[in-house]
Amino acid sequence: MTLPFETAELPTGILAQLSPLVGRVLAPNPSAFTYTGTETYLIGTTELAVIDPGPDIPEHLEALERAIGGRPVKAILCTHTHRDHSPAARPLAEATGGRIIGCAPLTLMDDGPRADAAFDADYRPDRVLTDGEQISGEGWTLEALATPGHTSNHLCFALLEENALFTGDHIMGWSTTVVSPPDGDMADYMRSMQRLVERDDAVYYPAHGDQVDNPQRLARGMMGHRKHREGQIVRHLREPGGAAIPDMVKEMYKGVDPRLHPAAGRSVLAHLLDLKARGVVREQNGLWETVAA
Structure with missing residues (x-):
């Protein structure tokens, strides 16, 4: 971050x-x-x-x-x-x-x-x-x-x-x-x-x-940075079985002070909710995945 x-x-x-x-x-x-x-x-x-x-x-x-x-x-x-x-x-x-x-x-x-x-x-x-x-x-x-x-x-x-x-x-x-x-x-x-x-x-x-x-x-x-994060999230969710937020944070925020990881997770959730509202992703049982076109 x-x-x-x-x-x-x-x-x-x-x-x-x-x-x-x-x-x-x-x-x-x-x-x-x-x-x-x-x-x-x-x-x-x-x-x-x-x-x-x-x-x-x-x-x-x-x-x-x-x-x-x-x-x-x-x-x-x-x-x-x-x-x-x-x-x-x-x-x-x-x-x-x-x-x-x-x-x-x-x-x-x-x-x-x-x-x-x-x-x-x-x-x-x-x-x-x-x-x-x-x-x-x-x-x-x-x-x-x-x-x-x-x-x-x-x-x-x-x-x-x-x-x-x-x-x-x-x-x-x-x-x-x-x-x-x-x-x-x-x-x-x-x-x-x-x-x-x-x-x-x-x-x-x-x-x-x-x-x-x-x-x-x-x-x-900063707008470009947020769009880059969104792209990272979508790529993670294209993997079979989807992904949970803590796992995404661990991969996406390597090198960031671990004390900031919970806050980073909140921003990842904000991206996911935005993507969900746009019909790009969905959540099931704590795992997020992309929506098939």
Whole structure:
């Protein structure tokens, strides 16, 4: 799953100014899934917006308050509600008076395998942004771009003044994102990727990993990577007797940190469900196989 990007070690709790309007503070929550940690972005110079406030960790909240330095916070925006992105929104709002704005709360309604533990059940936005809606402050304008796939409520935010896009977990600067059913949806993810390919953003600021200075090339490459994975899956399923997901993961993700294999299995399942909806594969007793033409 990991792509070959080189990323320098980044200090946590320090405001790094990336452009005239964009600052970044890294949260101290590194892991096999968050890489060096969640990157919280501060937008503006006098009146601020905060994108992806991150986990509710006291030292991270203290670092954000230091970086804000008493400046007014107009909006605290969340790209989605995984627990490494949104839990700090409420305490930061209480500390700064900023309103929580951005993605919708996420409620999973199905009875199948669920990933509730990964979501922030306490997220309560003051305002939900829909696709194309804008919010502005002194010197900046942010526009919401609906990008479902990683999660159904995922938003990216475009900074119009700098032609920049904050991509959350839809595109990361170190790895492909996990698409985990039932909420994660591969068909939605690919449609969202196509939207980004058709845009002219000059830079991506992901929530994990380095900024991306060749955004369309990366987006096209990630779409190609997913199509390659789909082809691998179909080839596996052409073998007599079909295949189970763990066996496919073992073959397809050789060399990948074994801690990521369960997440890889979820993305394989997302591909399989997409292929099933298109009439390409079927599942019987835990084994998947291609459908005869």
